Amino acid sequence: MRLFTSTALSTACLLLEATNVFANQALSKRSSLLPTDSTFISNVLTKVNAIRKQYAAANLTWDATLASAARVKANGCKLNHTGPYRENVYWWWYVPPTAVPNFTTKVVNAFDAWCSTTEINAYKAGDLYGGGRFTQTVWKSTKKIGCAFSTNRCTQNPNQEWWFYCDFSPPGNYAGYYAGNVTTVPFETLRVVFQALRIRIY
Numbered sequence: 001m002r003l004f005t006s007t008a009l010s011t012a013c014l015l016l017e018a019t020n021v022f023a024n025q026a027l028s029k030r031s032s033l034l035p036t037d038s039t040f041i042s043n044v045l046t047k048v049n050a051i052r053k054q055y056a057a058a059n060l061t062w063d064a065t066l067a068s069a070a071r072v073k074a075n076g077c078k079l080n081h082t083g084p085y086r087e088n089v090y091w092w093w094y095v096p097p098t099a100v101p102n103f104t105t106k107v108v109n110a111f112d113a114w115c116s117t118t119e120i121n122a123y124k125a126g127d128l129y130g131g132g133r134f135t136q137t138v139w140k141s142t143k144k145i146g147c148a149f150s151t152n153r154c155t156q157n158p159n160q161e162w163w164f165y166c167d168f169s170p171p172g173n174y175a176g177y178y179a180g181n182v183t184t185v186p187f188e189t190l191r192v193v194f195q196a197l198r199i200r201i202y
Contacts, residue, residue, distance in 0.1 A: 031151060031152060032101070032103055032148075032149035032150060032151060032152065032162070033103050033149060035064075035067035035068065035070065035071050035146065035147065035148040036064070036067070039104075040103070040104075040107070040147075041062050043104055043107050043108075044062070044107055044145065044147050044166070045059075045060065045061075045062060045145075047107055047108055047111045048060055048111060048137065048145060048166075051111060051115050051137060051138065052137070052138055054186045055138040055182070055183045055184070055186065056140070056183045057138045057139070057140045057142075057183070058140065058143075060142065060143065060144060060145040060168075061143065061144055061145075062144070062145065062146060063144040063145065063146045063169065064146065065146065066085060066144060066145060066146025066147075066167040066168070066169055067146030067147060067148050067167075068146070068148075069083065069085060069146065069167050070087065070146050070147050070148040070165035070166060070167045071148035071151075071165075073087065073089075073163075073165045073167075074148050074149055074150040074151075074163040074164060074165045075150050075151055075163075076163075077150060077154035077156065077157055077161065077163055078157075078163075083167075084169075084171070085167040085168060085169050085171055086136050086142075086167070086168045086169075086171030086172055086173060087165050087166060087167045087168065088110070088114050088133045088136055088137065088165070088166045088168075089163070089164070089165055090106075090109070090110035090113060090114070090163075090164045091161045091162060091163045091164065092106070092109075092161060092162055093153070093159040093160055093161040093162065097153055097155075097159070097160035101162055103149060106149070106162075106164060107147075107164075110164050110166070111137065113133070114133035114134060114136075114137050115133070115134045115137055115138070116134075118130075119131050119132075119133055119134035120134050120184060122134075123135055123182070123184065124184055128173070128175075128178070132173055135172060135173055135178065135181075135182050136168055136171075136172045136173055138182060138183065139168070139172025139173065139181045139182065140180070140181045140182070140183075141170055141172065141177075141181055142168045142169065142170060142171070142172050143169065143170065144168070144169045145166055145167070145168055145169075146166070146167050147164065147165060147166040147167070148164070148165055149162060149163070149164050150162055150163040150164075
């Protein structure tokens with residue numbers, strides 16, 4: 001099975017993932033997890049808050065309204081950055097397209113892509129566009145998140161992708177406010193430095 005994946009607002013990248021495809025995975029369609037699924041919500045919050053903790057940002061809470069908005073956009077099967085929220089987007093596709101996603105893994109894959117070294121280095125280099133997924137994920141003034149997968153693979157598109165949206169509120173990435181909202185050095189790294197200087201932090 002070949003897996004292709006891309007993150008929003010950046011050059012699409014192609015990944016090759018080799019795995020076994022079992023006969024019971026050859027479904028014409030497979031519904032994704034609902035944004036009201038408690039395990040899905042827990043997986044998202046565990047992942048995003050672990051990342052935010054690294055960058056000295058407080059935990060986010062789940063918001064059903066944001067999740068509903070994310071579901072609508074995911075089912076649109078395209079990039080959509082309209083509306084009152086800020087969103088991160090991740091999409092991928094398989095060959096053959098009938099392969100069944102592991103949705104728990106895809107949550108991790110999405111946040112890892114949004115907060116990759118490439119994203120962080122883009123922001124550090126002054127590329128706010130290229131680092132936008134990272135900065136929104138760790139934006140300190142953001143308090144709530146809601147995410148959703150497309151209900152099914154998007155059969156109307158040539159690659160029949162799956163889409164994953166996370167909407168954030170209050171939205172981040174405002175010019176002039178990055179310095180107070182984005183920490184680029186992981187908190188544990190700062191702790192080691194401060195301890196070496198005999199400065200206590202909490």
